[in-house]
Amino acid sequence: MPRELRDTPDAWPVNATATPFTGNKTSVRTDDVVMPDGSVVRRDYQVHPGSVAVLALDDQDRVVVIRQYRHPVRARLWEIPAGLLDVPGENPLHAAQRELYEEAHIKAEDWRVLADVYTTPGGCDEAVRIFLARGLSDAEGERYAVSEEEADMDHARVPLAELLSGVLAGELHNNCLVVGALALAAARAGDGEDALRPALAPWPARPFPA
Structure with a gap:
């Protein structure tokens, strides 16, 4: 890939920083950032631990x-299925396997990375790794106990083609679903899923032990 099409790390100087709000999982940070011309501007953004998401594909597509x-x-x-990286430095594959079990009571034999994205880089530092999971089967043991919004979740298995149609029709809006479905379609149009x-490819946005 040409060098100009790669995102590159950079960090402009910060003169001052504060955390005006700290929540249960995220916080808000205010930085005074030095611009290239020497001016200083204030930027507020959400600090997020990062997330994983799983596009789990069964043998009927x-x-x-x-x-x-x-x-x-x-x-x-x-x-x-998706969830937070609850522990700093947590292996994202392990987190994705946990979320697939907790939200769908499913396990998978084959895992690949579909895409790594920043959800809203202008106002939040959340990074998400989206996995492709294949070779699905029911998980053993009791279902994970859910509460709050998760206690009212619906579950379904939908053909990939139907998801793609819903995305392009503007009827489906979750960013992980949208990116995951389009990334899988792009992979199939290119060199293929394999x-x-x-699954353990490096992830500079949220480094983890090998």
């Missing part, structure tokens, strides 16, 4: 999806 109420946007969204990065 259906994707495991859930529908969950999302209060900030006042909507029930169809999504793929050419995707391995």
Whole structure:
């Protein structure tokens, strides 16, 4: 890939920083950032631990999806299983396997990386790794006990083609579902699913032990 098409690390100087709000999982930070011309501007952004998401694909080319109420946007969204990196430096593959079990009671034999994205880089530092999981089967043991919004989730398996149509029609809006479905379609149009990065590929945005 040409060098100009690669995102590159950079960090402009910060004269002062403060954390005016700290929540249960995230916080808000205010930085005074020095611009290239020497001026200083204030930037507020959400500090986020990072997330993982799983596009779980069964042998009938259906994707495991859930529908969950999302209060900030006042909507029930169809999504793929996802969750936070609860522990700093947590292995994202292990987190994704946990989320697939907790939200869908499913395990998978084959894992690949579909895409790494920043959800809203202008206002939040959240990084998400989206996995492709294949070779699905039911998980053993009791289902994970859910509460709050998760207690009202719907579950379904939807053909990938139907998800792609919903994305392009503007009917599906969850970013992980949208990126995951389009990334899988792009992979199939290119070198194929088996050419995707391995599940333990490096992730500079959220480094983890090998």
